[in-house]
Amino acid sequence: MIDGHRRPHGPYTVASALLHHLVPGVLERSPELVAAHDIEIRAAAPGLRDVVPAGRATIDASLPDDERILVPAPRRTLRLANGLTEFVREVVPPGRTLMVCNGAETDPTDAELLDVMTRRIPPEVLTVVVYEGGPAPAGDPRGPGALWDLVDRCVHEGFLHAVAEAGRRGLETAEPGGEPWWRFAQRTATALGGLGRIGEAREVWAWARRCSQDPAVHAACAYGLAMLDARDPDPQRRDLARAREWVNEAIAISTLLRDPFERAFKLGFDRNGLALVELREGRPEAALALVESAMELAGELGERHPLHRMVLHANRGRLLAGLGRTKEALDDYTAAIALDPGFPDHYLDRGNLLAKLGLPDEALADYESAIRAGPPMPEAYYNRAELRIARDDTDGALADLGHVLELDPGYLDAYINRAGLLAALERDEEAWADVRAGLALAPGDVHLLVVLGQLETTAGRLGDAHATLDAAVAAAPGLAAAWGNRGVLRFAEGDVEGAVDDLSRAITLDPQPDLYANRAVALRSLGRTAEARTDERRASVP
Template structure:
């Protein structure tokens, strides 16, 4: 077995110092012997080790544009996709070349990208691959080497925050006003991405004290508004205060004298205002704002800012879907995808809409495209599982959920769905394990509490089941499954009045044949035959081919 020692100290080469060193060891051989393996992971290898001569098989529109037009900044979860893709590349290499032992020095000094990569490698490939070393190399001192363009383009937000704050400490606004303004904007956005919103807000306030340049004032007003509507702590979101700030951004941008500059900046701010309106529960107002931004771009930015234009189309598609105009939404998604066919996110969004419309094969095609075009994408596998479940492919759904959780063990909705599948299949111990894992991450998840109630009931723990359903309904009073399940428990216990109350509440929230049938049985047990027959007739309208419903109707005349 080969053994190598790699230094993870981020002050050597910044993000993916360790990852790049490992790739420099493995990629040259793979390029020579297994180029298909490299091609399958070109995005993640190029992100972690840009020095390596890896051909770009999947090349987005952004990579072909001037940096000023690259308005899409990767989200904080992208590095998890990169880490999973690198883990799959390493596994593929080792399967072909034989085992490798890696000793990692200075992991405590690693950038979060490398710390995440180590966790993913050890979890997915086994802890024997990586050993945390004794620190043969002394940790470096001094600031992180700054590569602000790379940090921004790849979504290396921790590095941007660390190096940017250090640079700003020694940078006078008067010496380079434009450079200072750009760095403030980038660093504040990075701080928001890593959930350090208070520091981002302080930086915006500092910028307001230093700068009177109109575009910059509009940008920092926009940034402040986004902090207030996207705060990671939902309890600290404030859409009304955000509206005050985004209106300032819109006002300033609307006064910019150059029509092209005004169209871009004002369109950007109107798009931000649309998010604020959405958070205020006004999707129609949000849609009108995005349409205004699209009109500006079409009139004053012909042939320019293609990413800005496709973002507006994608956002309008989401709002059209929410306001009951699905075909127009699909048309906009088609435009956005046509503008950048290798950008995966809009395939995911369009797949979600197609799934809601019952167009399951097309939804799966879009999810498969997102998976093919992106480093490993937990959300795509999760959404694919939902389609498979809806079409009765429980084994396929379970496999997709398994893979979702292999990629991201903190993906709580996947625990919800997998525990439900396990409970329905009679694997109550497995369902309980999934519930416990999910609740360890989200103690206030009503769906997990509802599945816990199902597990407790199946294992004969009626009081515990009722307590779980009570907790679920306290967290979400509109959770139909909890009302229905608690009503079924009451029926089994002979408490027909309680069963009728819960089933009636469930039916008010969602009228289904199963619920109408179950309430009919509760009415019948309570001696209320007329109401029972009325529910059975309604159940027959909703599910005319259901044999149980037909039998009950026939049996009672």
């Protein structure tokens, strides 16, 4: 039995105890299996770092604190949970039970892990039992130093809930306005923003502004407040005008910083933030100019701040790709990867661009590099599935999409793509299941409605299909598949003229061979033989 209470050990209390029990024996039997999960094990059980070397690592760990600027996104913990689950599933003897007490007091990292383990490990292998009873720990005796060690580790691992909680306690133990207090404030506000707790983050930034007269602190606060507005995941809540006001203030203050290295770094950092505002206001060229000015400033830093340069290369690559300057974009992605080959995200970006350029082998290599670089990454498998669909590797695509949904059952696009593939293969029962699961996540999703209408047509439920596809056409008049499937439905209903109209509209939007083939059938039914022959020729062109 493991006490899951997050105090005093913090994130992955359960995982750490379980790994300390399992890893020593696995190291003796299968050291390669431990090596394959080194990132997950070292993140969840820092006490095992002396016996589990870092075979896969980013440069972040080797940098001084002021250069470790990246905070992992909240989804990183799902990747860690999946990797840990796969390790446990591989090594635990069948028929075991994991009992966890104080279940309501577990850290979100452990709660997520227990959920993934319950979902992905068969109960005949491991039964997970979580209950609420258990001893209550004493109050937290940790002082500022111990709390800072916890906050610092959790920031760089992406354990944002723990940062927010321990950071709050750190703010209560340190002298307001002092350097230790400011470090707690900055980490806490950043974590709260990453968790979407925008109001609380604003309060911490405002508190820091009230407590300090240090220009570097005020510049950082202004930048932090700007990013709360610019990065809000809900476009309706974004206030780009206010974000511009705050980031302009950050830039104005940063120009006054006395240390030339600090000034060059901070000004570049702030201009990169303003570039995001410009981009979201629809001015990519202005955004590109700002990123390039930040790169010029980064040239003044020598070998310092490699992560800052990596971010700038990646951001310029995205902007250049969006402007159609693909060769330059590829160069920037390659430069970003060279700065930190262990960082997986840029392999995805470069792979996507290579796929668009018609270089599937190179794109595949990048997707697989992203898969190897770290814990299980649903996006990498999803992107590889799309590439396999384009190459008519249906079995490979279905395997990848299935793995995506095993890793993340909330991955809507994977349901959409797999439902479409299954329907095309006439595996209708499985396709129905994916459509239902997808619509439960996103009611009214037009792509799922298109597949649903196709399935209803095949099942002879023509009235239902008509209502479904009418809704899809109304919601997305620019979606060729909606018109094409409604054309097939109308032919099945005997409305051949309507079928030709819908299929013609679909062909105008996206001239695919199957659309020509379907329209040819309808045209022959109307006696328009010459037009049908033309469509048949078009349908046969590879």
